[in-house]
Amino acid sequence: MTAPVAKRIRWLPSQWPADAAGRRNMALLVQLRWIAIAGQIATILIVHFGMAIRLPLSSMLVVPSIAVLMNIGSLMILRRRADITHAELFLSLLFDVLALTTQLYLSGGATNPFISLYLVQVALGAVLLHRWSVWGIVAVSSACAAMLAIAYRPLDLSEPLEGHLFDLHIVGTLICLIMIAVLLVLFMTRMTHNLQQREAYLARLRQQAVEEEHIVRMGLLASGAAHELGTPLAQLAVVLGDWRHMPQIRKDPTLVEEVGEMEAAVKRCKAILTGILMSAGEARGEAPEAADVRSFMEIIARDWRAANPGLALRSDFGPHDYPRIVADPVIRQAVTNLLDNAREAGATYINMMISRDSQWLHIAVHDNGRGFSPDMLADVGKPYRSSKGRQGGGLGLFLVFNVVRKLGGRVDASNGADGGAMVQLRLPFATLALEEESDGE
Known part of the structure; x- marks a missing residue:
């Protein structure tokens, strides 16, 4: 072991998965708004030039232009933020309601068959928002629809179309219903999935x-x-x-x-x-010891061989240059627990393999013991889940999983292709390496 380093090592916290359901849902709203922008522009041009229904073209094209700016601003926020607040989702839906109201006002008001698109905003609010916010969207949508029944710009129809107004309304209503059905299926299922992921994430946090x-x-x-x-x-x-x-x-x-x-x-x-x-942190000073990975792992293997002289332990290192890391006792204890578990599972030979990539240190312990049962693999890492059949068993792997998780890494357990158990640790150099080295990567 090398001499203690002179400065205090900065330990980075574990990187927990972000609760980004709001961010994903805002991204879906942005996608929906892009579809609405394209649909509005296409519909305005078809109706105005293809059907000879004279619309206030310049005024109606202002609304999708503002929506484009809204989407660009939303994307800039999404790039800088890990999550989106409930108030921001509410304001986004409220903007869409007002944009729809403006377009309907300029194109026939309540007589426009596309007035049913308010239901899309209400349905999205029912999934995404809190109770008071949902009723806010319902109230605003209802007020806007009621206002459009008495205040709107009538359509300027040419004489040939005036006799087919009812037929045009039926066709427009059918197209609107199909659009609502498709949009609700596409986006509601994805938003529901986002919320389910959020609930699963919260359940994992409670379990941790x-x-x-x-x-x-x-x-x-x-x-x-x-x-x-x-x-x-x-x-x-x-x-x-x-x-x-x-x-x-x-x-x-x-x-x-x-x-x-x-x-x-x-x-x-x-x-x-x-x-x-x-x-436990009771004997650690302000200058923790440091060592390169190879010497640190070789010391662990040497000490374990000395305590278990009758069992073969091989250490294989990948052809890499390894950085200096903080030789924390919890890492030593985690690796020792894996070796002890292999011994207690009946192994007569253990192979410890160490390798690395640009960001992670990989430590794999493979033995020739009886391996994990399917039930054990399903519950691996949970306390008191053991294949050794003795009281208090199962704590070794439980501690390994939690130590590695707190360091920002992960543990994978499986059975080797040629038998025996295989447990792989993946530890981030951002947590393990000395501050001056990790900053320079």
């Missing part, structure tokens, strides 16, 4: 909060136990030191060897307790 509360309780118990065990272990170390110098023991090589083994075991216990306290 429960798991983190469980970890906090476990950490408090482990820290308390580490403090309480420190005193008896120190007493044992003193007693074993005295035994080593007793004449009766020094004369017997077997007893000397056994005392040495007991001292090594006590030393190992003290090192484990020190690691627990460091993981």
